Amino acid sequence: MMKSDQTQSAGQGMVPLLMDKPYGDDRSMTLEPFVSAEEAANFLAVNRRYLLALARKGIAGAYSLGTGMKRKTWVFRLSELASSVAGKKQQ
Numbered sequence: 001m002m003k004s005d006q007t008q009s010a011g012q013g014m015v016p017l018l019m020d021k022p023y024g025d026d027r028s029m030t031l032e033p034f035v036s037a038e039e040a041a042n043f044l045a046v047n048r049r050y051l052l053a054l055a056r057k058g059i060a061g062a063y064s065l066g067t068g069m070k071r072k073t074w075v076f077r078l079s080e081l082a083s084s085v086a087g088k089k090q091q
Contacts, residue, residue: 032077034063040076044085051076060084 037055041048052074055062061080064072 032079034075035078037074037076040078040081043078044081060087 035043037048037052040061041051044051051059055064055074055076059081061077061082061084063075063077065075066072
């Protein structure tokens, strides 16, 4: 494995390889995984169909995959959903 300060030739210039540092950032970054609609609905203790209706209306934390006009696959980030729900309570 190459170190992050090494480079690899790519076409007309040198491109740095950032293997052990995400995007050159010195801080360690942990990415939150996406979860399915079923898991997100269980997390919020709501019906899956209700959560999907909220997703279509633009609730924070919902992301559609694909380009279908009629049906889309939705994935969710639990922390963003929780923040969205908590934010609605305060208003």
